[in-house]
Amino acid sequence: MYPFVYKSLPLRIVFGEGTSARLAEEADLLAIRRALVLTTPGHEQLGRAMAGRLGDRFAGLFAGAVMHTPVGVTEDALKRAADLKADGVIAVGGGSTVGLGKAIALRTGLPQIAIPTTYAGSEMTPILGETQNGVKTTRSSPEIMPRTVIYDVDLTLSLPVRVATVSGMNALAHSVEALDAKDRNPVVSLMAADAIRAIVSALPDIARTPDDVNARSLALYGAWLSGLCLGSVGMALHHKLCHVLGGTFNLPHAETHAIVLPHAMAYNSVAVPDVEKQIAEILGAHGAASALHDLAHRLGIPASLREIGMPEAGIDRAAELAIANPYWNPRPLERGDIRELIARAWAGEQPL
Numbered sequence: 001m002y003p004f005v006y007k008s009l010p011l012r013i014v015f016g017e018g019t020s021a022r023l024a025e026e027a028d029l030l031a032i033r034r035a036l037v038l039t040t041p042g043h044e045q046l047g048r049a050m051a052g053r054l055g056d057r058f059a060g061l062f063a064g065a066v067m068h069t070p071v072g073v074t075e076d077a078l079k080r081a082a083d084l085k086a087d088g089v090i091a092v093g094g095g096s097t098v099g100l101g102k103a104i105a106l107r108t109g110l111p112q113i114a115i116p117t118t119y120a121g122s123e124m125t126p127i128l129g130e131t132q133n134g135v136k137t138t139r140s141s142p143e144i145m146p147r148t149v150i151y152d153v154d155l156t157l158s159l160p161v162r163v164a165t166v167s168g169m170n171a172l173a174h175s176v177e178a179l180d181a182k183d184r185n186p187v188v189s190l191m192a193a194d195a196i197r198a199i200v201s202a203l204p205d206i207a208r209t210p211d212d213v214n215a216r217s218l219a220l221y222g223a224w225l226s227g228l229c230l231g232s233v234g235m236a237l238h239h240k241l242c243h244v245l246g247g248t249f250n251l252p253h254a255e256t257h258a259i260v261l262p263h264a265m266a267y268n269s270v271a272v273p274d275v276e277k278q279i280a281e282i283l284g285a286h287g288a289a290s291a292l293h294d295l296a297h298r299l300g301i302p303a304s305l306r307e308i309g310m311p312e313a314g315i316d317r318a319a320e321l322a323i324a325n326p327y328w329n330p331r332p333l334e335r336g337d338i339r340e341l342i343a344r345a346w347a348g349e350q351p352l
């Protein structure tokens with residue numbers, strides 16, 4: 001047994017079908033009497049449904065959340081919160097909406113409830129990524145964490161198959177990297193393994209039968225565990241690469257993760273063969289990276305960074321940025337091999 005430190009996150013989780021019906025009760029537990037509800041511009045309806053559940057605890061809606069939490073949007077939302085004299089924030093939606101809730105909580109100390117409807121996992125981390133003038137910065141603080149997270153499977157049924165599958169691969173990336181994290185511990189490893197099992201079982205079922213509630217439940221359960229992994233231990237090459245690629249070329253978050261994951265796994269597999277073997281066993285395959293690449297292909301996920309908008313000329317720049325600030329990774333970062341990894345992901349080739 002390896003030595004470890006285990007720290008748990010202070011969080012209340014409510015999981016199940018129809019659980020958002022308990023929103024008022026949960027708001028009462030946090031003494032929220034004037035809630036500001038947050039959504040992205042396309043999902044005001046969802047926000048209004050939550051308003052109905054809050055009854056007279058609903059103060060107003062801000063339907064302006066966008067990806068990568070631009071500081072200008074946060075400032076608009078803060079103004080709305082102040083005008084409404086809001087004493088709590090309810091974020092309902094994917095990682096973009098959850099990110100806005102975190103940004104408001106950090107600046108105001110208001111209690112927040114997150115109701116995630118994708119598998120990105122942001123609601124389980126004390127990390128906030130924000131953009132200003134095209135630069136993305138990340139910070140971590142306990143005040144950023146939602147106090148309560150309500151996972152309502154029913155709210156994920158409308159997630160289109162294409163969004164659900166890439167978002168599922170995004171969640172998988174958190175669990176995969178948690179298994180070989182520098183600060184891994186037995187509890188996180190158990191959660192990561194169960195998350196991988198749940199997600200790889202659920203995604204093909206969702207692709208075949210989008211209204212399969214059991215599959216949607218399993219995927220959301222796996223996403224919860226994956227988010228916990230992301231919030232509990234440090235991430236390495238895969239997340240660093242996705243951060244660089246997403247930030248530099250403005251690539252869509254979940255798709256970038258889905259495409260890069262098999263390549264990053266392949267890169268690290270020689271350094272952590274036990275982890276590679278464990279994941280391969282869960283996947284029922286010989287090689288973990290190639291099995292994940294094949295799964296993504298079967299799910300119809302874009303295979304290449306080229307397809308999602310990365311220019312070929314960016315490969316060298318991405319390789320430079322990925323090794324510019326050294327960080328821990330199970331296998332040392334070698335510029336030539338990292339460039340090869342990015343080039344293969346760009347072209348949609350099999351992972352090496």
Ligand code: NAD
Nearest residue numbers: 067068094095096117118120122125127155158159253254
């Ligand atoms: P997102 O919130 O933009 O949602 C992805 C897509 O799903 C959008 O098109 C959205 O409209 C759609 N969608 C969401 N819920 C839906 C529903 N119920 N029905 C139908 N469609 C729905 O993106 P995301 O992938 O969930 O999150 C990405 C963002 O989260 C990025 O900004 C990323 O940086 C951030 N993130 C942060 C952390 C962290 O720990 N700080 C972790 C993961 C992701």
